Amino acid sequence: MDNVELNIALVQTPLIWESPKENRAKFSKKFKELPQNTDLVILPEMFITGFTMTPDNVDREEGQKTIDWMLKEAKTYDTAIMGSIPFYDNGDFYNRLFFVEANGTVSQYDKRHTFTLAGEDKVYTSGTERLIMGYKGFRVYPLICYDLRFPVWARNNDDYDVLVYVANWPKPRILAWDTLLKARAIENMSYCVGVNRCGFDNAGYEYSGHSAVYDCLGEQIVFAETETILYATLNKNHVSKTRGKLKFLQDRDGFTLKS
Structure with missing residues (x-):
């Protein structure tokens, strides 16, 4: 059944370095705080290890263990859970990134833009396919961290309502994170959701959160810097009415993206 509203939870927290078991336990504890009407829980990038x-x-079996854990938690709380892992x-x-639904459906997206500054391109294989999911009447397009800097990959061809970024975005460049999340919402006339971690990692990098939700006009709905769970209700009528009044997407340039 399609919903007019989608209730989302953004989990902003420090991550325990390369310790999937401890991180899963941490998130399991946080899930107990979720309101019963939560439709979607969004976790940071590489939420079982840090970046x-x-x-x-890490044992390669931890990937499947984490999917199994997500399936169990999604069913327990009758919600969908999304986040990326190695x-x-x-x-x-x-x-x-895995998007796991309470009914057992599992969808996946591989990060397109690996972060060359950290050598991610030498360790992880880049993805080539977009993933746009229909979920409770909303079309959700998930992306990962460095993808945020590349607007062509996020381009809205009038095929999504909610753009989501999960990230480990460090404090020294947090102004870019704030600015680009808002810009992506405005230029794509969609909700834009950014979920970042906080705290320090084992490499000494600090993360200052700044998880946020922006509406299709760029208005900030929620925002936080410290460890917390942020809640927001997305309204599909707000998107459709705004696009109906301001037909900016119809004026977009046409082009084809090549790999």
Whole structure:
């Protein structure tokens, strides 16, 4: 059944370095705080390890264990859960986002733009396909961290209502995060959701959160810097009415993206 509203929860928290079991336990505890009407829970990028460039330090079976855990938690709380993890598949590692629904449906997206500044391109294989999911009447387009800097990959061809970024975005460049999230909402006339971590990682990088939700006019709905769970209600009528009045998407330039 299609919904007019989608209730989302953004989990902003420090991550325990390369410790999937401890991180899963941390999130399981946080899930107990969720309101019963939560439709979608969004976790940060690489939520079981932190932004590691040494995924071989973690047992490769932890990927499937995490999917199984997401399925169990989604069913328990009758919600969908999304976030990315380091995932080993057919000889390669991917920074892979999973969208897991309470009914057992699992969808996936591999990060398109690997972060060359940290050498992510040398460790993880880039994805080539977009993923736009229909969920409770909303079309959701998930992306990962560095993807935020590339507007062509996020371009709305009038095929999504909610753009989501999960991230480990460091404090020194947080102004870019804030600015680009708002810009993506405005230029694509969609909700734009950004979920970042906070705290420090083992490489000494600090993360200041700034998880946020912007509406299709760029208005900030929620925002936080410290460890918390942020809640927001997205309204599909707001998107359709705004697009009906301001037909900016109809004036977009046409082009084809090549790999």
